[in-house]
Amino acid sequence: MKKILAADIGGTTCKLGVFTSDLELLDKWEIHTDVADEGIRILADIHHAFQSKIGRLEYNTDNITGIGIGVPGPVDFNNGILNGAINLNWTEQMPIASQFEKISGIPAIVDNDANVAALGEQFKGAGSGHKDVVMVTLGTGVGGGVVSNGMLIHGHGGAAGEIGHTYVDYNQRFQCNCGKKGCLETVASATGMKNLALHHYANGMTSTSLKAEIEAGSLSAKAIVEAAEENDTLALKVVDEVAYYIAVALSTLSAVTNPKYFILGGGVSRAGRMLTDRIYNHYRPLTFTPAYEGTEIVLAELGNDAGIYGASRLVKQFLS
Ligand SMILES: [Zn+2]
CATH class of the missing domain: 3.30.420.40 (ATPase, nucleotide binding domain)
Incomplete structure (x- = not known):
């Protein structure tokens, strides 16, 4: 069964999760958000964290549907572009979805962190049902x-x-x-x-x-x-x-x-x-x-x- 990955990028930590295709949580953990050098390593760090958790052999599109990423800034949702995030030292526009796909080969979808939190609460938390x-x-x-x-x-x-x-x-x-x-x-x-x-x-x-x-x-x-x-x-x-x-x-x-x-x-x-x-x-x-x-x-x-x-x-x- 294919897995779904999730990352919620914050100014101090990135929360990471692995889900089943029915969105049951299999595993979750946090990594440090390295905002040094204009946050250039943040996406690669997330990629490496998932790769070592899941195993190199299974970290591909045969086994993974995609990754959802929440970011602390305004997002052009249709194009997966973040319009800067002060907390991450990302001052310019960042094509998060395409960059992550380039690094990992895994399809990515990106939205603002407050939006993904709302969606999470709607389907699994206080708004469930x-x-x-x-x-x-x-x-x-x-x-x-x-x-x-x-x-x-x-x-x-x-x-x-x-x-x-x-x-x-x-x-x-x-x-x-x-x-x-x-x-x-x-x-x-x-x-x-x-x-x-x-x-x-x-x-x-x-x-x-x-x-x-x-x-x-x-x-x-x-x-x-x-x-x-x-x-x-x-x-x-x-x-x-x-x-x-x-x-x-x-x-x-x-x-x-x-x-x-x-x-x-x-x-x-x-x-x-x-x-x-x-x-x-x-x-x-x-x-x-x-x-x-x-x-x-x-x-x-x-x-x-x-x-x-x-x-x-x-x-x-x-x-x-
Ligand atoms: Zn205002």
């Missing part, structure tokens, strides 16, 4: 992926699902990495939580258990969540505001794709029910009723494995 799912990853930034009728949505320029850059803070208080202001990422990522806490502190909410960390410049999103769990007024205001802005974005998305599940992942989602309950309470009154009925806001289940599951699914969908 449903074809319409939106994933929102609340990490240092805010990533996202939209799965509609079982397929990822890419859009004409590949920017579909960039939920972090939907416009939600109409006061435009904070600068986004994308160059604009008011994006979800500026108020709902780990950075966004700090933005809000510092903003309210500067505007007079100084009676908080976070005072020392704020004054020392060492405030973290984790500390805010922990303080909220202890009913700190400032921290609770921040968590509620984060939930509101996520709800605004989900409300719009509901009227566009009407998903069964919104799946929240990433570090900020570790706030758990404290966050999801608040999001849901804001989301319902904001949203067109037929677009939210039956829709659930849930936490991701696959953790760091979502990417390899999604990448393997892409192989199944497009290369087999």
Whole structure:
């Protein structure tokens, strides 16, 4: 039976997986991502890792259907080209799919890492059994992926699902990495939580258990969540505001794709029910009723494995 390979390339590690043709995970492991010299060895390292795991004799198209690769940057999905990835020191356009095929002889399909994570959660994780799912990853930034009728949505320029850059803070208080202001990422990522806490502190909410960390410049999103769990007024205001802005974005998305599940992942989602309950309470009154009925806001289940599951699914969908 032919195998399917998957790689989820991150700035520090590459997660690798070997799957059966029915997408059962056979083996998974990680290798270091060597970003030195403009990341020139990254693809070859992945190739060698699979070759030594599978064995030279079986590492060919008779035994392997293909490899799915998730990358941390914008991707031209139809051509398998990555338009630069800062975390990997890849500053130029990289034809990942064709380069990997050249090195290994194995057909490759490439997509953005947030997209493959969404696809992984849709078919094997929190969205399992449903074809319409939106994933929102609340990490240092805010990533996202939209799965509609079982397929990822890419859009004409590949920017579909960039939920972090939907416009939600109409006061435009904070600068986004994308160059604009008011994006979800500026108020709902780990950075966004700090933005809000510092903003309210500067505007007079100084009676908080976070005072020392704020004054020392060492405030973290984790500390805010922990303080909220202890009913700190400032921290609770921040968590509620984060939930509101996520709800605004989900409300719009509901009227566009009407998903069964919104799946929240990433570090900020570790706030758990404290966050999801608040999001849901804001989301319902904001949203067109037929677009939210039956829709659930849930936490991701696959953790760091979502990417390899999604990448393997892409192989199944497009290369087999
Ligand atoms: Zn932005």
